[in-house]
Amino acid sequence: MEVLIYMLIGIVIGFKWFPLKLKKWNERIQVISISILIFLMGVTLGSRPNFLTDFLHLGLESLLLAIIPIIFSVLFVYFITKYFFK
Structure with a gap:
């Protein structure tokens, strides 16, 4: 807040x-x-001290949880700028 x-x-x-x-x-x-x-x-x-070990154990799910919002954010900004800021 x-x-x-x-x-x-x-x-x-x-x-x-x-x-x-x-x-x-x-x-x-x-x-x-x-x-x-x-x-x-x-x-x-x-x-x-255990960053690399923790990082390797995050797995595919964590990677997808990070990548999917990034992809949709980029697509959203692309379409908004394409249609509203001509």
Whole structure:
């Protein structure tokens, strides 16, 4: 719930007070922040002593549970952009 509140606050600030000339910097900060977050998640997973063993035991079901939503998300975005953003 906290995440949604922070996002709503960001939307209000972006809509009401955020100048367009800073949009490019905002995008760069977002990319850098997400890159750091993904890197730190990798460090956390890699530092687990039994990570490879756990990873190998996840199996095909876990792989499908990850891949199927990714495929449908990509297809959804493709069709939305194709039909609504011509």
